[in-house]
Amino acid sequence: ASHVLLNNTYVDDIVGGGETPEDLITLKQQLIMLLEKGGFQLSKWSTNYPPLLEPDEQSLKQVTLCSGDTPTTKILGMKWDPATDTFSYEAAPPPTGLTKRLILSTIARLFDPLGYIAPVVFYAKCIMQRTWQHKVGWDEEVPQEIGNMWIQFIEQLPQLSTISIPRPFPKTDTSYQLICFSDASELGFCAAIYLRATNASGVSLTLVKAKTRLAPIKTLTIPRLELAGALLLAQLIKTLSQLQEDLNITDIYCFTDSMIALSWIKT
Known part of the structure; x- marks a missing residue:
């Protein structure tokens, strides 16, 4: 439980899981007991293992279990x-209007902290x-060219709701x-x-994290931007040290x- 609290806590939400139902039940009990020592009471639970939401003698006094009325x-x-x-x-639905303030x-x-819709956000930032x-x-209305780009963008924005991303990483027969x-x-x-995994069904690649940056308004050469991309990648890898x-x-x-950016990196 201490590992989950240290690495999987986001503000006042704790995100964790387990390989087996027994692991989940143990983690739940440990979290309740550990946080109770500091005077904290867990008040919401959500899980894809319904039996975990059933109150028992220990959790009934300490946790208000969610009713499951909300599907997501x-x-x-x-x-x-x-x-x-x-x-x-x-x-x-975005606010109506074509001013810079409303676009921002x-x-x-x-x-999108994990970057799953990074291309969408990047395109929006290009318009900005x-x-x-x-x-x-x-509070000025943007030029017609920019306005047309923005209108086309927000018309397609609801398509994001059709994206479905599996939560668990695939199992692997070898090392990840x-x-x-x-x-x-x-x-x-x-x-x-x-993340590359290999199993009996073949090889799978799962997007773990992505990041984009706009080029500065002051023009830079493509090799210089490629080098900046390599630096961004190194920084992104560093954020996954706990996953590693x-x-x-x-x-x-x-x-x-x-090849130019590679030669710069090697030197």
Whole structure:
């Protein structure tokens, strides 16, 4: 339980799991007992293992178990459906208007810390950057070209709700590997990390985390942006140190298609 509290606590929410139902029950009991010593009472539970939600003599006095009326649970900007054990997104209707302030407000609502919808957020930020290039005031209506791009974007935004992402990582018969990529264009640069697993059904790659950055308004060369992408990738890998420890990952492979950036890194 201490490991979960130290590494899987987000503000006042604790996210954890187990390999077997017995592990879940043990973790639940340990969390209750450990937090009770500090005067903390757990008040909400959500799980894809329904028997865990059944009150027993110990938990009845200490935990208010969720009723299960709500099919999904909000977690880190996404929705988690315990029935299917998948993550999904809910795109709220954006405010009407074509001012820079409203565009920024809509982008701020796309909370995506793991980068599963990074291309969507990146495109929205590109539109926002154009408003800066045109020196548009906060409450001024954006130029028609930018306005048309934004209207097309928000019309397609509800399609995010169709995305379904499996929560568990696939099992592997060998050791896990991290396969990492970085790339760049004149608009910006990005990094993405995948978890590679092998089993009887074949090889699978699962997106673990991704990150994007806009290129500065001041023009930079593509090789310089490629190098920035490689740096972003190194920083992203560092954020997964706990995952590497938990899954005993020792093999990490990084790829970039820029020979110039590679030569700079080697020197």
